[in-house]
Amino acid sequence: xxxxxxxxxxxxxxxxxxxxxxxxxxxxxxxxxxxxxxxxxxxxxxxxxxxxxxxxxxxxxxxxxxxxxxxxxxxxxxxxxxxxxxxxxxxxxxxxxxxxxxxxxxxxxxxxxxxxxxxxxxxxxxxxxxxxxxxxxxxxxxxxxxxxxxxxxxxxxxxxxxxxxxxxxxxxxxxxxxxxxxxxxxxxxxxxxxxxxxxxxxxxxxxxxxxxxxxxxxxxxxxxxxxxxxxxxxxxxxxxxxxxxxxxxxxxxxxxxxxxxxxxxxxxxxxxxxxxxxxxxxxxxxxxxxxxxxxxxxxxxxxxxxxxxxxxxxxxxxxxxxxxxxxxxxxxxxxxxxxxxxxxxxxxxxxxxxxxxxxxxxxxxxxxxxxxxxxxxxxxxxxxxxxxxxxxxxxxxxxxxxxxxxxxxxxxxxxxxxxxxxxxxxxxxxxxxxxxxxxxxxxxxxxxxxxxxxxxxxxxxxxxxxxxxxxxxxxxxxxxxxxxxxxxxxxxxxxxxxxxxxxxxxxxxxxxxxxxxxxxxxxx
Numbered sequence: 001x002x003x004x005x006x007x008x009x010x011x012x013x014x015x016x017x018x019x020x021x022x023x024x025x026x027x028x029x030x031x032x033x034x035x036x037x038x039x040x041x042x043x044x045x046x047x048x049x050x051x052x053x054x055x056x057x058x059x060x061x062x063x064x065x066x067x068x069x070x071x072x073x074x075x076x077x078x079x080x081x082x083x084x085x086x087x088x089x090x091x092x093x094x095x096x097x098x099x100x101x102x103x104x105x106x107x108x109x110x111x112x113x114x115x116x117x118x119x120x121x122x123x124x125x126x127x128x129x130x131x132x133x134x135x136x137x138x139x140x141x142x143x144x145x146x147x148x149x150x151x152x153x154x155x156x157x158x159x160x161x162x163x164x165x166x167x168x169x170x171x172x173x174x175x176x177x178x179x180x181x182x183x184x185x186x187x188x189x190x191x192x193x194x195x196x197x198x199x200x201x202x203x204x205x206x207x208x209x210x211x212x213x214x215x216x217x218x219x220x221x222x223x224x225x226x227x228x229x230x231x232x233x234x235x236x237x238x239x240x241x242x243x244x245x246x247x248x249x250x251x252x253x254x255x256x257x258x259x260x261x262x263x264x265x266x267x268x269x270x271x272x273x274x275x276x277x278x279x280x281x282x283x284x285x286x287x288x289x290x291x292x293x294x295x296x297x298x299x300x301x302x303x304x305x306x307x308x309x310x311x312x313x314x315x316x317x318x319x320x321x322x323x324x325x326x327x328x329x330x331x332x333x334x335x336x337x338x339x340x341x342x343x344x345x346x347x348x349x350x351x352x353x354x355x356x357x358x359x360x361x362x363x364x365x366x367x368x369x370x371x372x373x374x375x376x377x378x379x380x381x382x383x384x385x386x387x388x389x390x391x392x393x394x395x396x397x398x399x400x401x402x403x404x405x406x407x408x409x410x411x412x413x414x415x416x417x418x419x420x421x422x423x424x425x426x427x428x429x430x431x432x433x434x435x436x437x438x439x440x441x442x443x444x445x446x447x448x449x450x451x452x453x454x455x456x457x458x459x460x461x462x463x464x465x466x467x468x469x470x471x472x473x474x475x476x477x478x479x480x481x482x483x484x485x486x487x488x489x490x491x492x493x494x495x496x497x498x499x500x501x502x503x504x505x506x507x508x509x510x511x512x513x514x515x516x517x518x519x520x521x522x523x524x
Contacts, residue, residue, distance in 0.1 A: 041155055045079055046071040048155045055162065057087045064092065065101050067109075073206070077158040078114040078124075080143045086165045102128050103169040113159050116141040116151040130330060131237050132167065143167060170330040173234040173243055180327075182336065185251035189285055195224040231293045232309045234331070241309075241332040242294045244320060246340050251288065254340040259284040260411035261349060265449050265483040270490075283486055287348035288340065314346050345522040349409050352520040356388040361404025361491055364390055366397040372426070372514075379425040381470055383517045387421045390513040398499040398511055403518050404491040408444075410484040413523040416442070418497060420471040421514040434510040435467040440475045441496040447482045451492070462500045464509075470516070478523055 041048070046068045050059050058081045062068050071077060092100050106128035114124060114134055120141060122134045132144045141148040143163055150162035171179065177187045206215045228234065232241050246254060262283040264276035291308040298307045306317035314320060320342065324335035345351065356362075357371045370389045374382035390399045408414070418440065423433050439457045446452040456463075456475050465471035475495070485492050495518055501509040 043155050044072045045077060045155045045158045045160060048153055048160050049079065049081055052081075052150075052153075052160070052162065054083045054085070055081050057084045057090075058082060061092050061100065061105065065097055065105060067101075067105055069206070071109075071157070074157055076112055078110050078112065078161070079158065080108045080146065080148075080161045080163050080167070082108070082146070082163055082166045083149065086146075086163070090166060104166070107132075107167055107169050108163075115159060116148055116161060125237075128169075129235075129237050130170065172237060172331040173241060173329050173334060175235075176327065176329050176334060177234075177245075180336070182247045183245055185248045186245050186289065189289065190225070190227060193225045193227050195226070227289075230310060231289070232295060234293075237331055239331055240296055242296070242335065243332065244292050244324065244335045244337060244340070246288065247336060247338045250338050250340050254288055255284055258287050258348070261287070261344070261409040262484050262486060263410040263482070264488075265445050265492075267449060279487070283348075291342060291347045312347055312350070314342075343524075344409075344412060345524060349412055349522050351522065352405065352407060352414075353383065354403050354405055354518040355384045355386070356401075356403070356515040356517055357384065357386040361406070361494075362401065364399065364401040366393050367391055367399030367401070367513075368393060369401070374421075374425070377425045379422060379470060382421060382425070383419065387425070387514055387516045390515065392499075392511045396503065398501060399513060400496060400498045401513065401515065402494050402496040405493040405495055405518060405520060406485060406491045407487065408481050408485045408493050408520065409522075410481050413478045413480050414520045415477045415523060416475040416479055416495070417519040417521070418473050418475055418495070419516040419519060420465040420473060421516050422466060422468050422470065423510065423512075423514065424468050425514065433467040434508065436465040436471075436499065436511075436513055437462045437501050437505070437509040438465070438473075438513070439463070439498045439500045441498070442476065442479075443492075443494040443496070444481055445483045445492050449483075457500070472519075 043051070046062070049055050049062065049071065050068075062071065071079070090104075092104070095103065107126055107130060110124045110126045114120075114122060118136075120134060120136045124132050124134045124143075126132055134143050135141070141151060141161075143161065144167040146163035146165045146167050148161050149164050150160075153160035153162075177183055177190060203216045203219050209215050225235075233239055234241065234243070259280055262280045264271060264279050266273040266276040290310045291312050291314070293309045294306050295309055298309070300307075304315070306314045306320070308314070321335050321337075322341065323339065324337040327334040327336060342348075367390045370391070372387050372389050374385040374387060388401075390401050392399050418438075420436060422435075439455065439462055442454045442456065444452055444454075454476075463473050463475075465473065481493065483492075497513065497515065499511045499513055501511050
């Protein structure tokens, strides 16, 4: 019986302690999101600021921008107000109202309450989304680099601190773009994708008008630029990027160079000259910026390589930044360059690989075709771990197979290869291994717009593969297409592989073709 009483006592003691702990946690939360009703005045933040003698200039700016009404509302704020002496050289008339709110007022106001008490080390997200340090330094408190000279002035809707200097607005990458005339060209391109969206959650609601609609005291908007999805959110203060941006000179020079890789043929019907020019402009400008951004969290070894936010890899990347001017922003670094140094083969003109097992755009004649798995194969290095087996439809047939080659560039030299798999891939023990003997035909648009068919027969000797090892056969080198086929649904470049084994040579060569892939490598 006594033991039961002891257990019951301990249980009740546990409940009391738990309630006290929860109550203590709630008190701590309330201290951050509200102010102590025992020490607050009946004044609003606006009235508190207005009645403080050395804040007359800050008061005038608040009233000019309508923040007198916002700081009179019921929502909780903390204000770090610069004293008059700190604003002696600050002329608000040099800024329009939107910029004044964003770069000055919103830089000194945060939602919720932040008291200067005990040891403080906080990262404050202010109204313009900047992150500003609020911390203890020795016996003093600092907001950014400004010292608090009057602190914890309580009102019913927040806390007022007075600081000895104006905290400078620190541009992020996106904001800096708008302020450097050397970046006019790239800014115009970036900003053309802007979509400004009303942010209901972070806007400050006022009364309801006669139509029953909410009138907002402060309307907040955010940029939903589609480029942020591929490059990175250059407006976010909690992200970090290193961004290479071309000066106007670099933009023009690089555009004139890169556009030669995106020369489309205008046939006057399905593709007009206007469409061809539009496609060229679209893909050229995209090529100039697609690899401009690098996020530190994606990197493994910045000395050996860099991975762009477009997921392209640049080896020994120091050359990209040579001669660039480094500009520090609030969410990373801009490297302003007069010369974009990207290599085509690492960025917009990478190696093209057409897997032979891809059915789309593939046509075979005088044959049957099968997809084989390379799992368990005796031969290493088979691309995609699959290949195709083209077998003759009869003992007298020389099979052919043709592949569409998409996304070719113009004005770019390619080495074109066809990769063959040996018969030993499936049966290493066979003693009757034979090589293939093949010719090739390349079809493409020539300068006139008509189709050209170029035959490659290795000087009438045909191309012979290795009977035991993978064969990367060079069809042709340094080939330049007059027109590009990049991003097009209708592919106008094709490579045809033809077995060329006469009946008298069937004991020496096989007519069965085992093909891994077609490769177009840009010449470095």
